[in-house]
Amino acid sequence: MLASKQCLECLYNQIKNILDIFPQTNNDDILQEVRKNLKKLPKAPPPKIAVPIYKKLSTMSNQKDFYKQIKETGIQKAHNITQNLKQNLPLNNPYETLKESIKIAALGNIIDYGSQTHFSFENFSSAADFAIFDFEIFEKMLQKSKKILYFADNAGENLFDAILIETIYRQYPNIQIFYLTRDKPIINDITLEDITQNTLCHPLQKFCKILSSGMASPGFIYSDAPKKIQKMFNEADLIISKGMGNFECLENIKDSRLFLLFKIKCQVVANFLNIPIGKMIFKQNIY
Template structure:
């Protein structure tokens, strides 16, 4: 949970509140002792099973709820999210010009790389990002896993795809991959999940509306009802739960969604993210800073933080 402690500390200081030290102490105190009992009490009205494997994203929700209350700020990252979206939108417009010059064989790879580039944006992680610098080396990205063949095969027969979004800003570059997917499978129905409420710098429907996102014109955008920085089916809204369970294919963006969904062993999921912490790095045997496009049906690990 060391990564989470660092995130909380950075978030509290970002708010520039007089209660910063108190908020950090309360967060650290929460992480001590019988964590499962504390979480069961916090999520007492949920459908979480008693033997549920606890991902760090689940722990983040009660901590950030308390943090927001202590700091009197429900959206600490509001300005950062707005700036990230604006910056990514400029890069998206530049990259979209390249779509027309890609042949069909390289088009999907191009879309995946663009979406992966978007995952560089993450103020909740340990590493700083330089999106402009990353853009210049787009096709030199180092992927530990790149299961494009199996994804392409499943995409061909899929009628509907669930795209689970992650951070504010990367949604702009998700648009490029979504456009590519619709080009390769014109009959494909796509649903894009956002977070159910503001937490760290994760994208919400409100963020998309305020930024006049084009996603609303491209696919069905759904508030997942999730208040954690990662999609956990048992905590989602009834609508989101149904969409998740009936999707032919699922594209999960970001490390938080990987941490939340990996234990479900859903063979329909492909994970796409940049490795940003040592725990995930060791678990996947992938260097920090490398990228992953992973077919979950081929990987059967057991992630524990």
Template sequence: MIPHLDCQVCLLSQGLKMARIAVPDDPEKHEKLLHEWALRLNTLSMEQTVPHWAQQLYPLGYEILGNSDPYAKIKREANRQVMQAVPAVSEIVKASDDSLRTALNVSIIGNYIDHGPPEMFDWQAALDEENDTSFMDGAVQELEKLLKPGARMLILGDNTGEIALDTILAKVLMERGIDLTYAVRSAPILNDALMEDAEFVGMDKICRTMPSGCITFGTVLDQVSPELLKIYNSADIVLCKGQGNFEALYERSNRPVFFAFKAKCRVVADKLGCAQGSSMFICEG
């Protein structure tokens, strides 16, 4: 997805938020990070994606702040909090008339747990309130055609907390006999999930789980590991979770993919012609 100038403003807001989390009592470092990020943004191409920009900015921010994972505590708490909800949500999925639709809906609601966009949403309320899955009608029919026993499927994961709800979807897929791989980020960025988070929520006990090679939010294909790229290219199904993966791969993927996420920012919502905060399940290609 081609970025907008609004995306630069959003990234600067992310940087300031991160600085205040990492060093709340050091306004000089807050100012330095904003200044250095603004200078770096001025050198980046509008033909790239926001995840491309972020992989230039965040390591610079970590260096300035002296902290390589400012969201570590927030990520642990998100995983812990969502894991408490998983048993009850799992029972709802099992009791539903269509476990795949319900598990996908739950997984997409989990994408609300994101510290990148300026607005935070109430994922717990959404689990109770957002039960209409008609938004996924077309794409879920295409997915059903591909979900044959033995089909190779890759899920590109996104955030902590969200990954706990993704375990419910992973179990539904494994029960269908799907050969499933779940990929996480390879280095800290925002509240995105790493291997340690996958292990905490037990994703590694459900399916093959691996780091993507990416150090930014979203899967940038020229950055992924050779092993993951091989899986990506050969999979029968690729499901891209989260807005970061949408920004990285929409209109840039070299193969058919599914996108499952919340359109949390105005730029993405405008791109898709939907209301901000809408659940999206899209098949492209």
């Protein structure tokens, strides 16, 4: 999915919002450079365009990870929420457990940690409002799978992903699961360092192998990935792509193994899919 004019304006506003929260002495210079660079960038998916823009921000501000504290707070709040959700899983019914675990993973893409600290299992069903839910074919393919690739998204969201990953591991202990993070800090996306340095994230390592995707972009771009990761992608029996950034980069790869799991958060994506903002998607990427 190629970036539109609205995407470029959104990216500019992201940088402006960061500088509003974390003011720099050269705010105006940074914004001027960002605006200038946005005019020169070639057509590409929004996450690919974000890389040089965030690199410019990092260089001009001398800040490696603006969102470090916000990510840590998000992980703590996600931990509190997911403990309740996990306890309410229907463990006596594996089919329903898997289905609900997918919905819980999707919730990580819904929750605004700043305003929904008291999110509860009772309002879970109404919050997870799916326009597409290709669960049956996913469940059938899972039964025959030996290797799963799971592309991570935001910090905190990884704890929701962990519930789905643990469910798959316990139901199919012979499946190898690889959880791929961003290679470097960008926005509030989860990195390998974020996971290894935060003890709340450590339990995930019992159920999967956590790796860097080798990608600095807030979305997995197959053509830019290291050969090792491309090989893993090619050899996987199932691929779970989490979040809108990964969707924007992978939607053009029509592959029965690829399942896209995200919330529609902007009008551009809503128009692209012809589905309203706010709806959840769990889509086998063959159409």
